[in-house]
Amino acid sequence: MMSDSLETVYSTTNAMEAEFIKMTLEGEGIRCLLENELQAGLTGIFEIKVDVMSSNVDRARQIIDEIRESSESDEDSSEEE
Numbered sequence: 001m002m003s004d005s006l007e008t009v010y011s012t013t014n015a016m017e018a019e020f021i022k023m024t025l026e027g028e029g030i031r032c033l034l035e036n037e038l039q040a041g042l043t044g045i046f047e048i049k050v051d052v053m054s055s056n057v058d059r060a061r062q063i064i065d066e067i068r069e070s071s072e073s074d075e076d077s078s079e080e081e
Contacts, residue, residue: 006033009060010050018048021064028063030056 012018015037022032035049052060 004053006051007054007057008049011047
């Protein structure tokens with residue numbers, strides 16, 4: 001039996017971004033834990049890490065890539081207007 005440990009799939013100093021990633025992953029059925037959330041929210045210096053169970057790492061990274069791609073295309077389209 002494989003043990004399921006926590007792995008970091010994303011890190012940022014932006015507390016709102018970390019919370020958005022967490023909410024999106026949980027909406028897809030992937031439970032998350034934010035590390036250093038309180039310290040980072042106060043200073044913006046510490047990295048907030050988004051952790052998921054190792055069995056969900058690939059799926060979580062795929063979702064995060066989709067989030068980042070869609071936010072980049074949103075920025076591109078707003079610059080053209």
